[in-house]
Amino acid sequence: MRFSMKLSHILLATSLLASSQWSVAAALISAKEAALPPAAGALATRGISRGPGIKLASPEADTPVASPFDFKVNFEPRGDAKIDPSSVKVVYMKSPFVDLTPRLKSAISANGIDFAKADVPPGTHTIRVTVKDSEGRETNSVLNLVVNK
Template identity: 85%
Template sequence: MKLAKVLLITSLMIATQVAISAPLITSKEAALPPAAGTLATRGISRGPAIKLTSPEADTPVAAPFDFKVNFEPRGDAKIDPSSVKVVYMKSPFVDLTPRLKNAISANGIDFAKAEVPPGTHTIRVTVKDSEGRETNSVLNLVVNK
């Protein structure tokens, strides 16, 4: 009986350590046509900063990879995690926010083992702070075959 308990506990510990990859972008979504128009963002802003920390912007990476974005508030403002919106820039737009819900915090987005098909993918991240100031940032992910 003791051996069975030890084996069960060991199996559960190993199972929880196995990293499971999750789709950030599906092949079907990647096949959609690109969004029309320009992807302009505003210039100087007092809103929060949005910085892609993993993978490095415009640098080819193999999937799965950790998708990490940092949010940096300005002044005494706080980031409003409920305001974060992540959109895959396709026609029609694909809202990725629900897939990232558990990975979003006031510090940023930390989505481990993101599955993304090969290609260049443009994503827009929007965030607001406690003073209502909004920032949009366009990120490019380049995924190798």
């Protein structure tokens, strides 16, 4: 009895340790969503803006990457303004648009988006990120993710 109880405690501790060290991939874009037709129209963004900066930190833009990967976007406030994390919107540019914001909610902060182990099907995926600062200035940025087969 005592041996089996100790063994079960060891197995439980081992499984907890393993789950804390390795995070499981989380779906950012499903295969069904990737199969939707591309959004119609131009995906242009405005030119020079005083709004916050949006920079894709990982993976490198237009560089093929294997899935799962860490999806990281940095927000850069301008002047004394602060980033409003509740204003962040992330949209997969398909027809119809796919709002990815709820999937990323826990990964969004005033510093940016830090979503570990994003599971994305192979292909080129266009994502629009929108963010506002405390002065109401908005910036949109279109990001391309290229995922290997």
